[in-house]
Amino acid sequence: MAQKEKIPVYSIGNLLQEPIPQAALQAEYFSAYLEKHYADLHRPHRHSFYHMVLFTSGEGTHTIDFDRFEVKPFQVYCMVPGQVHSWHFTAAVTGYVANFPDHFFRDFLFNPYYLERFPFFSGSSAESVFQLPAPLHEKVPALFEELIALAPDATASPDMNRVLLLQILLLMGNAIAGHPAKAIPEQKKMILHNLRRLIDVHYRSIRLPKEYADLLYITPNHLNALCRDLLGQTAGELIRNRVLLEAKRLLINENKTVAEIAYELNFQDNSYFNRFFKKYEGVTPDEFRKQFLK
Template sequence: MSKAHIHTYDICTLGMGKPASENIQVIRFTDYLAAHKDIRFPHRHSFYHLAFFTKGKGAHTIDFERFPVQAGQLYFMIPGQVHSWFFEGQVEGYVVNVAASFFNSFLQDAGYVERFPFFSGASAEGVVMLPAEASTEVEVLFEKMLLEIEATEAYSYDMLRLLLLEMFVKVSRVTRKSDTRQEPPYNYVLLSNFRKLVEQHYMQMRLPKEYAAMLYVTPNYLNAFCRHMLGKSAGEIIRDRVILEAKRLLINADTSIATIAYQLNFADNSYFTKFFKKYEGMTPEEFRKNIS
């Protein structure tokens, strides 16, 4: 697979000879790595991708942010994120691939899973370093999931749903405890709603006032709120999403800069180039050369 093209995997592609009729896979990382050597190149998934490490080191790049791999680390990735791995020596751990629809028959709230902070889509928020006690508890849950995925017992997939949700809750509690700020619940709801709107409309809507109107708050309040929660203004968050998509598209060498500018709804190629250079310190062409 060429590094100049982002390949998108679905669960069936990564099935390792096993059916994925229930849209979930649980695999030891050593087996996963042996079967899918191309994951060292940038690629993306059409499903939620979890990786937990119990041994080894290296680096993991998610949406062009680089993180060191170490034991006790748990990665949560949402569909569409571009990522690649680089490992030093042997690594051990677990991988879970799960489609968003896996929980739909089990939960009345289709958006329940998205409420967990590590599924925000922000790369750094999806990387969790677990303390020793929590790491042991999570490893036990992964082992139980491995048993269930191989079982022919009744309700095995329902048990997998329960085990995954238990893990999500445990990890969420750990991350909340490590956050010294005690935000009221409605702040997380507002932040989640804003991020969802940006994800849906960033191609066409670039002004904070447009999102503020949809959220029934003032533009000043939205900007102050975003600075409080994320250290960035609402405008910066919208802009960062546009730049991220530009970077994702620029990996595909066969797509011209002019086409990317058009896809991102810029008036012309020149305006897109100036916008990208202003915030990234290099032109789109230079960025493409640096990652090739």
Template sequence: MSKAHIPTYDICSLAMEKPASEDILVARFSDYLAAHPDIRFPHRHSFYHLAFFTGGAGSHTIDFERFPVKAGQLYFMIPGQVHSWFFEGKTEGYVVNVSAGFFTAFLQDAEYVERFPFFSGVSTEGVVQLPRQGIAAIVALFEKMLEEQRSAEFYNHDMMRLLMLEMFIQVSRVASKGKTRQDPPHSHVLLRNFRKLVEQHYMQLRLPKDYAALLYVTPNYLNAFCRDMLGKSAGEIIRDRVLLEAKRLLINADMSISAIAYQLSFADNSYFTKFFKKYAGVTPEEFRKNIS
């Protein structure tokens, strides 16, 4: 497989059994790796991707942030994120590939799953380390999902939905333990809406005041809110999204720096290069050379 571009996989293209489901795949990690040896290279998914490690070593990179693989780690990735891995020795655990629509026919609130903090699309927020005493309960849920996937019982997909939602809730509770405060629900709604707007408009809208207007708040309030919730200003969050997309595009060796600058709505190649060097620490050419 060429590494000059980032391939995007759908669930059926990574199927392991016939007939393939277009909505969900649950597999043991070792079986998944054996069936798809080339997916260690950078790639995207058109679905939600969950990886749970119960054993192994090495590293897992999500959107150019590298994490050491450890037992008890859960990785939650949303559609479009770029990831790759390099494992050392035998890797054990579970993989779940699930479509965005898997829950919509089951839940009245179509955005329910997006409320879980690990589905924010931010790499560091999508990695959860379970305490040793909590691993067995999550393993049991994955084993039940595997059993339901193999079964021909009525409502087996609904049972898998219930098991997965139980897992999301349990992991969310673990991830929130030790927090010194509990933010009010409306704060999470505003943050989620801001991030969704950035995802939709970062190519064209680069100023906090543009998003503040869409959210019916003042720019000062939006900046203060983002600093309180994330430790970053609204402008930094917008900038980080532009920088991430630049890195994703630079993997495609067939795309010129000028073409990337144009696609990202920079006035010229020079401005894009200065922007990238300032915030990535290297020029676009150096970044491309380092990842090739």
């Protein structure tokens, strides 16, 4: 069977339209970025890189994994590779954009999971968007200006880019951590990070919380208690929501049939997938697709 067209997945090389070095960072004014790529950005698409946008003015909406947000000044959007999103602007927008690959800090910090310490890079759309606190309205744009000014200098060390970007992430992370709902022990946060990572890898084939608890070397009761405490939902709901999210991502691809999507998500048959989807979304997969396209 011929390969069906999928949701577009853009790399930094696609956007720059040229070969890129391993340590590539793309930093631009958002207005210039939008002018070059609007034909692609207003349709649902994915990135193979981390994508961060700070708006300083403008109006419109941004949809991340089917959650819609109103664009506001000094609002930050942070997305991880694989999330599906699209932009719809109703007025001219200004701001900054930074794109960087998942290995950007790996050798620099000797920690492949460093970015997971930041809640805005959790992969959850609800945590991806936040308002930049007033004390950072000058500091963060100034760092973006330095990033953009450094970009044309081919002789500059990639570590300069890393240091500037890391300052931005730490400033934002500290601002969010400064107003926590409650302090979360590092051990609990690590278990949650590991659970989310495992679900992302195995959600097609592993659907039972007990199996994830075994992979994490904890009891199912401990896992459920932790998920309820930190997320307000059970481990089973977290797994189910990941399956539903991928189903919706696949359904917006018109060239895939519902039966093909059911098979790809490892459902026993198409009717079981239809019942599952309608139970939790309130509509059938076909109805969801028609509503989205409309």
